[in-house]
Amino acid sequence: MTEAETVMNHHYWQGTFIGDDEAARRLATLPATVEAALATPLDTETVLAACDALANALRDPGHPVRERLAPHLPGEAESTGELLAELAAFLGRDALTRKLRRELGGTAPQRLVRPDAKETVYEAWAPVGLVAHIAPGNAATVAPLSLIEGLLAGNVNILKTSSADTLLAQHLLAELAAFDPSGALAERVIVLRFSSSRTDWLRLMCAPADAVAVWGGEAAVEGVTAHVPAGCRLVEWGHKISFAYLTRDAWADEATLNALAEDICVFEQQACSSPQVVYLDTEDESELHMFADRLAAALAVQPAPVEDELDPAEYAELTTTEHLARLEEHLGLTRVLAAPDGTWRVMADTRPALSASPLHRSVWVKPLPRKNVIATLRPMRRYLQTAGIAGSRTDIAELSAAVLAAGATRVTPVGAMTSGYVGEPHDGVYALQRYSRRVAVQADARFATTACLDDLVRRPAFPRPAGPLLDKAAVQALNRDVERGDAELYFRSGGSTGTPALSLFSYDDYDAQMHAAARGLLAAGYDPARDRTANLFYCGGMYGGFISFFSILERLGGVQMPMAAGSDHRATAEMIVAYEVDTLFGMPSYLWQLLHEEADLLRSYGGIRKIFYGGEHFTEEQRRTLTETFGIETVRSITYGSTDLGPLGYQCVESGGSIHHLHADLHTLEIVAVDADRPVAPGETGRLVFTTRARRGQHLDRYVIGDLGRLLPGDCPCGNRAPRFELLGRLGEVMRVATYFLNYRRFVAIAEEHLSYSGELQAVLTSGPARECLTLRLETSKARDGDRARETFLAAYPEVRSAVDERLLDFAVEVVDGADLDRTATSGKLRAVVDRRR
Numbered sequence: 001m002t003e004a005e006t007v008m009n010h011h012y013w014q015g016t017f018i019g020d021d022e023a024a025r026r027l028a029t030l031p032a033t034v035e036a037a038l039a040t041p042l043d044t045e046t047v048l049a050a051c052d053a054l055a056n057a058l059r060d061p062g063h064p065v066r067e068r069l070a071p072h073l074p075g076e077a078e079s080t081g082e083l084l085a086e087l088a089a090f091l092g093r094d095a096l097t098r099k100l101r102r103e104l105g106g107t108a109p110q111r112l113v114r115p116d117a118k119e120t121v122y123e124a125w126a127p128v129g130l131v132a133h134i135a136p137g138n139a140a141t142v143a144p145l146s147l148i149e150g151l152l153a154g155n156v157n158i159l160k161t162s163s164a165d166t167l168l169a170q171h172l173l174a175e176l177a178a179f180d181p182s183g184a185l186a187e188r189v190i191v192l193r194f195s196s197s198r199t200d201w202l203r204l205m206c207a208p209a210d211a212v213a214v215w216g217g218e219a220a221v222e223g224v225t226a227h228v229p230a231g232c233r234l235v236e237w238g239h240k241i242s243f244a245y246l247t248r249d250a251w252a253d254e255a256t257l258n259a260l261a262e263d264i265c266v267f268e269q270q271a272c273s274s275p276q277v278v279y280l281d282t283e284d285e286s287e288l289h290m291f292a293d294r295l296a297a298a299l300a301v302q303p304a305p306v307e308d309e310l311d312p313a314e315y316a317e318l319t320t321t322e323h324l325a326r327l328e329e330h331l332g333l334t335r336v337l338a339a340p341d342g343t344w345r346v347m348a349d350t351r352p353a354l355s356a357s358p359l360h361r362s363v364w365v366k367p368l369p370r371k372n373v374i375a376t377l378r379p380m381r382r383y384l385q386t387a388g389i390a391g392s393r394t395d396i397a398e399l400s401a402a403v404l405a406a407g408a409t410r411v412t413p414v415g416a417m418t419s420g421y422v423g424e425p426h427d428g429v430y431a432l433q434r435y436s437r438r439v440a441v442q443a444d445a446r447f448a449t450t451a452c453l454d455d456l457v458r459r460p461a462f463p464r465p466a467g468p469l470l471d472k473a474a475v476q477a478l479n480r481d482v483e484r485g486d487a488e489l490y491f492r493s494g495g496s497t498g499t500p501a502l503s504l505f506s507y508d509d510y511d512a513q514m515h516a517a518a519r520g521l522l523a524a525g526y527d528p529a530r531d532r533t534a535n536l537f538y539c540g541g542m543y544g545g546f547i548s549f550f551s552i553l554e555r556l557g558g559v560q561m562p563m564a565a566g567s568d569h570r571a572t573a574e575m576i577v578a579y580e581v582d583t584l585f586g587m588p589s590y591l592w593q594l595l596h597e598e599a600d601l602l603r604s605y606g607g608i609r610k611i612f613y614g615g616e617h618f619t620e621e622q623r624r625t626l627t628e629t630f631g632i633e634t635v636r637s638i639t640y641g642s643t644d645l646g647p648l649g650y651q652c653v654e655s656g657g658s659i660h661h662l663h664a665d666l667h668t669l670e671i672v673a674v675d676a677d678r679p680v681a682p683g684e685t686g687r688l689v690f691t692t693r694a695r696r697g698q699h700l701d702r703y704v705i706g707d708l709g710r711l712l713p714g715d716c717p718c719g720n721r722a723p724r725f726e727l728l729g730r731l732g733e734v735m736r737v738a739t740y741f742l743n744y745r746r747f748v749a750i751a752e753e754h755l756s757y758s759g760e761l762q763a764v765l766t767s768g769p770a771r772e773c774l775t776l777r778l779e780t781s782k783a784r785d786g787d788r789a790r791e792t793f794l795a796a797y798p799e800v801r802s803a804v805d806e807r808l809l810d811f812a813v814e815v816v817d818g819a820d821l822d823r824t825a826t827s828g829k830l831r832a833v834v835d836r837r838r
Contacts, residue, residue: 010193012170015177015186023192027201031208034130034156037187042154043460044100044108045693048093050179051148055091057175058084065175072168074140083140087172090145094696095422100152101508102423103430106515108665110154112441112453117522117556118529120443122453125436127154128233129210134224135169136215137162143169146213147189148176153435156188158205163195181463196223203227211235211435235434240272240385240427241356244414245279245368245399250390251291259415261298263388266418268305269359273386273410273418276357279368285350289335292348292365296337299344299361310360318358325349354380373402381407385427388417448527449653449718451519459721460664465691469677470703472501475644479504482698491544493643503643506696513646514551516663517639520650521552523661523720524612524636526583528558531610534576536586536594538828539564544643545615549585565590565828573598576605583610585638588618589760589830593818595630596781606631612638615829617658619748621758640727642705645692649725652718658727659712661720667692669725670702671711685710685728706731733832735765738772738808740799744832747776750796755789757782760830762821767837773810779818786813
């Protein structure tokens with residue numbers, strides 16, 4: 001776009017820069033435009049991804065985005081660098097996810113989920129619809145950031161900027177939309193630049209609005225209120241007054257005095273949080289005047305202001321206030337101390353009533369005994385914002401309660417009045433809640449296994465992941481770059497598929513994953529209102545299984561007995577009976593041992609109805625045994641996941657075997673070929689590659705987890721639209737033996753089909769003097785005749801027969817006690833393939 005075109009086309013409308021005539025035409029059809037945009041919900045991840053990409057571009061000095069924005073940045077080069085850094089800090093994924101979690105409870109607040117898992121009631125934060133933002137003319141970042149808050153809440157947004165403003169907001173938001181290939185953001189962004197005197201346009205943009213956000217003073221709010229329709233939510237971000245309050249010990253402290261002077265000067269009091277009044281906890285006028293002298297001296301040594309000349313209105317207000325204060329000196333009410341060059345002034349006033357300052361390093365100093373704080377300040381409660389308090393720990397606690405009761409919304413230390421923290425409420429409210437509605441759906445018993453209503457309607461659609469494939473070694477290398485503040489929870493993998501590895505999580509990420517796994521458990525048929533659960537996963541050694549499922553049950557509100565897996569099976573069985581446990585969580589290998597070693601007690605009890613397992617698989621023959629021998633009605637996967645990525649998939653009541661739904665709100669799944677980074681044909685088997693989005697401190701893109709599987713076509717009979725996939729073993733279970741590729745899963749299938757074998761099976765590879773050796777180990781309680789089993793495997797697996805006949809392989813079947821099978825030390829998981837070859 002040429003410079004001339006930029007001047008003419010100073011409005012941005014859903015992805016296009018337009019001029020006045022076209023903007024007027026489109027404003028007339030704004031209601032229909034909003035309805036069309038709202039027809040498709042906006043995924044929060046779409047907003048987060050685009051904002052994060054824009055933040056990274058703004059941080060990069062050589063990025064073309066900075067070059068394109070440069071002509072629209074106000075101020076000098078030094079201040080523009082600060083402005084871009086401020087924008088980048090706000091737009092970063094970490095900052096926005098913190099904001100979403102703090103204000104709306106999570107990073108996907110628009111999803112209808114069950115706040116109480118025991119009830120089929122669904123709640124969500126829904127967008128209000130159309131938010132009209134009326135931005136001020138004196139803060140370059142306020143306009144675009146206000147609109148982005150509207151996007152985070154899922155709204156369509158129309159923004160008015162001042163006719164005196166640059167086109168920063170228009171072009172910044174256009175760059176944001178360009179980072180979203182779906183076009184969903186552009187559809188929800190309209191930015192107009194016009195004068196407030198153009199009331200016809202102001203009326204047209206407010207008429208269909210569901211919320212109007214106004215930035216400015218009382219006159220600005222009044223000017224907009226006339227155009228706000230009945231029932232529309234008016235969100236006022238008006239001018240506020242802030243003050244400092246110092247106790248006797250604090251005002252005598254030189255460091256506190258200097259910190260106060262910095263608060264006054266840092267933004268020339270242009271921020272709402274800048275102190276306009278300094279209160280002293282005293283009634284003594286002599287103390288008031290002595291402090292005013294010291295404050296004046298502290299202001300005198302502050303760096304000179306760098307602002308431009310004051311406009312006539314500002315200069316008039318400042319000189320009028322100072323002259324009136326000087327006149328009142330003759331009445332003994334005030335005393336004015338001012339810089340010779342007029343760059344600062346301290347006005348000591350014996351009257352405690354809150355007075356607005358003319359700003360520009362002009363501050364009132366007043367007496368206010370703490371006993372009078374509420375009575376003095378409460379009449380101005382509508383205008384109070386920040387109170388900077390200096391005193392002892394007890395003073396701060398006591399005075400904080402008093403000033404908050406009087407109407408202040410924010411308390412800080414003196415010296416930090418203009419600084420804030422990520423996720424801080426603004427003027428006593430959370431912006432995202434003001435731009436949202438809390439909605440609910442009450443459903444009947446048919447929805448008992450439906451954790452999220454959105455899953456019945458659509459599946460999340462995100463851009464195809466890009467970049468190189470990552471293996472476990474690459475992910476472990478990334479762990480070294482995780483910021484210490486994001487590495488709050490350390491888990492060590494069980495090591496069953498290789499060398500144990502360390503995985504790092506923030507607590508926010510862990511919480512999001514546990515909530516997702518809890519929703520998956522509901523889909524699998526867990527009933528938190530009725531089931532009584534024994535958590536029998538392994539615990540300790542930085543292994544996370546037991547802890548994770550404890551957390552999942554905690555979020556579901558389910559009854560649990562956190563027993564953990566142990567070697568004393570008798571004691572565990574007795575506790576199951578004593579506590580009337582009817583649901584078991586645990587590893588298949590451990591549960592299998594427990595049930596068979598304590599079969600008499602547990603069968604006579606007869607109360608176990610459900611098993612939810614993780615980390616391994618029950619074979620079909622084992623499932624049949626659990627049903628027919630122990631009377632267990634439900635045997636399902638508790639989750640499919642990994643220590644690195646957390647929960648990846650879950651079963652539903654219509655899923656069996658190794659079929660799972662994808663946790664599509666957390667991850668994207670690709671199926672790529674075993675030998676190359678290319679997608680397989682639909683329905684074909686390949687490597688599972690996951691990209692996780694819901695992580696604060698660690699971005700795991702295109703992680704090759706080591707499992708094989710395939711995507712299943714069509715929708716699931718349960719109604720859930722999330723993609724389904726079938727696990728088909730691990731890459732490590734395909735053994736290169738005697739020039740052949742032999743599959744562990746095939747041995748398991750042969751044992752089930754031809755031997756009716758329901759126990760565990762382990763393959764052991766060793767190097768013999770003349771050739772390699774493969775030994776299959778079966779449980780003695782389930783298989784008696786090893787020689788017969790060997791002949792069965794040879795007959796059913798032609799490649800094994802050929803390798804043996806060609807004298808390339810020694811093949812044997814051993815029948816051993818189940819306790820003698822090799823297991824991982826931390827998790828107790830069966831090692832399917834034990835490779836002892838040199």
